[in-house]
Amino acid sequence: MKLIDEFEGGRLFRVGRIPVLDLHGSYHAMGRQYGYLLKDHLHGLYRTAVEDYFIGAQNIPYERLKRIGIDIFDLYPRRFKTMIYGMAETSDMSVGKHIILNGLEYYGLLFGCSGIAVWNEFTSGGPLLFGRNYDWYSHYREFASYLTVTVLHPESSYASAIIMFAGVIYATTGLNECGLFLELNNGMPVSGDSNYSNRVPIIIKLLTFLQDHSTMKQLDAALNSTRANYAYIINVADRDGAYSYECSTYDIMRLTGDPRGLLVATNHFVHHSWGTMRERDTNFKTITRRENLIRCARQSLGAFSLSKMKELLDLPLPRGATWPPGERIQTVYQAIAVPDDLTIWLKIPAVQEWSEIPLGSIFPENDR
Numbered sequence: 001m002k003l004i005d006e007f008e009g010g011r012l013f014r015v016g017r018i019p020v021l022d023l024h025g026s027y028h029a030m031g032r033q034y035g036y037l038l039k040d041h042l043h044g045l046y047r048t049a050v051e052d053y054f055i056g057a058q059n060i061p062y063e064r065l066k067r068i069g070i071d072i073f074d075l076y077p078r079r080f081k082t083m084i085y086g087m088a089e090t091s092d093m094s095v096g097k098h099i100i101l102n103g104l105e106y107y108g109l110l111f112g113c114s115g116i117a118v119w120n121e122f123t124s125g126g127p128l129l130f131g132r133n134y135d136w137y138s139h140y141r142e143f144a145s146y147l148t149v150t151v152l153h154p155e156s157s158y159a160s161a162i163i164m165f166a167g168v169i170y171a172t173t174g175l176n177e178c179g180l181f182l183e184l185n186n187g188m189p190v191s192g193d194s195n196y197s198n199r200v201p202i203i204i205k206l207l208t209f210l211q212d213h214s215t216m217k218q219l220d221a222a223l224n225s226t227r228a229n230y231a232y233i234i235n236v237a238d239r240d241g242a243y244s245y246e247c248s249t250y251d252i253m254r255l256t257g258d259p260r261g262l263l264v265a266t267n268h269f270v271h272h273s274w275g276t277m278r279e280r281d282t283n284f285k286t287i288t289r290r291e292n293l294i295r296c297a298r299q300s301l302g303a304f305s306l307s308k309m310k311e312l313l314d315l316p317l318p319r320g321a322t323w324p325p326g327e328r329i330q331t332v333y334q335a336i337a338v339p340d341d342l343t344i345w346l347k348i349p350a351v352q353e354w355s356e357i358p359l360g361s362i363f364p365e366n367d368r
Helices: 025-037 039-057 062-074 078-090 095-101 138-146 202-212 216-224 273-277 285-300 307-314
Strands: 002-007 012-017 018-025 114-118 130-138 146-155 160-165 173-175 183-188 232-237 242-247 252-255 262-265 329-338 343-348 350-360
Touching: 012 025, 012 216, 012 242, 012 350, 018 025, 018 350, 039 062, 039 095, 039 130, 039 138, 039 307, 062 095, 078 095, 114 183, 114 307, 130 138, 130 183, 130 232, 138 146, 138 273, 138 329, 146 343, 146 350, 160 202, 160 343, 173 202, 183 202, 202 216, 216 232, 216 242, 216 273, 232 262, 242 262, 242 343, 252 329, 273 329, 285 307, 285 329, 307 343
Parallel strands: 018 146
Antiparallel strands: 002 012, 012 018, 114 130, 114 262, 130 329, 146 160, 160 173, 173 183, 183 232, 232 242, 242 252, 329 343, 343 350
């Protein structure tokens, strides 16, 4: 990683074109560091996404975007609100613009995504690998050049890294200093679009889980103590194994996958307790993508490596799970987490090929 700039204890690195923020101190302090160091990205994404796309191309009124953004922001824990206030102090953007930018994914919620973990017999004793595709509608690929890796070092909490668009503070892909990894897939295509506006959004809860918990046992308890505001599939892993939590708005089921060391999840529920709900397919090709990942992984049983995971994530439909050019849905970014050495490999198809993000060099030393 190349050091680009520093401000008030925070640092900005780059890996190719990907910014990596290393933030320290109180949430207000980390917000100030974020706003100053990523100022150009924040302004660029607001212009591209909010002004040109949502308001310009989609004709969504500014006041509606503002209302959605405020509704999300109002439910945030105070510490994360303080961070966004800190951003506004140094970014030359108003708090209102930051609140709208923070709600970016809520203006077009129906995304896809795929996740696959391999370990144990599948890697012949090699480290656990968790690969994920982050899929969204094709227009959103224009936002990919503003993707950012943000490492938060909160006072009295675990350091955590999230992969998000500039200015967006929550976790849909994240890894903490203890080697806990999590990623979120949409579950609404199968379970319906019911939602609860009186529940804290699960995406911000996931960030608190990374900051507050160090073991899979603790993470399991946190997930089982949470009611989702939407239907999601939350996949988690550490150096020893992986699980998938299928979360409707009224219940949660955990899957352990293949006991030889394989876990695959896309956008439909597969736990037997859901009944017929688990069998429905959608225009997200969720069943096809899952079956493709399982088939390809089993063909590499005992020989699954980092290079094999990259090959698998690069394999497009109809044989793989990655969306090919021309489809209404596109793979916006891809990530491979290696919890054992606190590394994430990141690829942004429209921007940058596979690149190593050595988070172990940023996280504090720990005695996992």
